[in-house]
Amino acid sequence: MTAIMILTSEKILDIHKLVISKFGGIGGVLCQGTVDYLVDQINAEPDLFRKAALALHIVANCHPYLDGNKRSAFQIAELILSSEGRAITAEEEIIIRMLLRIDSYQCQVDDVKIWLLKNTDKL
Numbered sequence: 001m002t003a004i005m006i007l008t009s010e011k012i013l014d015i016h017k018l019v020i021s022k023f024g025g026i027g028g029v030l031c032q033g034t035v036d037y038l039v040d041q042i043n044a045e046p047d048l049f050r051k052a053a054l055a056l057h058i059v060a061n062c063h064p065y066l067d068g069n070k071r072s073a074f075q076i077a078e079l080i081l082s083s084e085g086r087a088i089t090a091e092e093e094i095i096i097r098m099l100l101r102i103d104s105y106q107c108q109v110d111d112v113k114i115w116l117l118k119n120t121d122k123l
Contacts, residue, residue: 005079009032009036009039013035015072015075015079025066025071026068027065028067034063038058038064041058042055047113048080048084050113052077052113053110053116055077056077060073070102074099085122087120089120094119
């Protein structure tokens with residue numbers, strides 16, 4: 001078994017910059033403390049799916065960026081999962097609905113983890 005990747009604030013910010021450059025939007029950090037909190041929570045969590053769920057939930061729900069929070073949340077979660085040979089396989093419409101549920105405070109981290117377990121496969 002390979003070690004689960006360790007993320008840094010710089011890596012998270014690089015992912016966000018890439019998302020904004022690729023898909024458009026306003027770049028910039030609204031709250032660096034939220035990014036740092038995300039990194040601490042993810043790196044302290046041993047479970048791969050909970051790690052990805054934390055990324056989705058914290059970024060999409062707490063909005064550390066000026067724009068692109070849901071897109072960045074998804075990309076960070078995908079990176080975490082792909083580091084262990086996993087990928088989200090849900091259709092785009094289903095992914096968007098889940099991100100909107102997270103964004104509107106309709107689910108918690110454990111709900112997101114359950115969704116990921118049902119919608120993720122090995123690469």
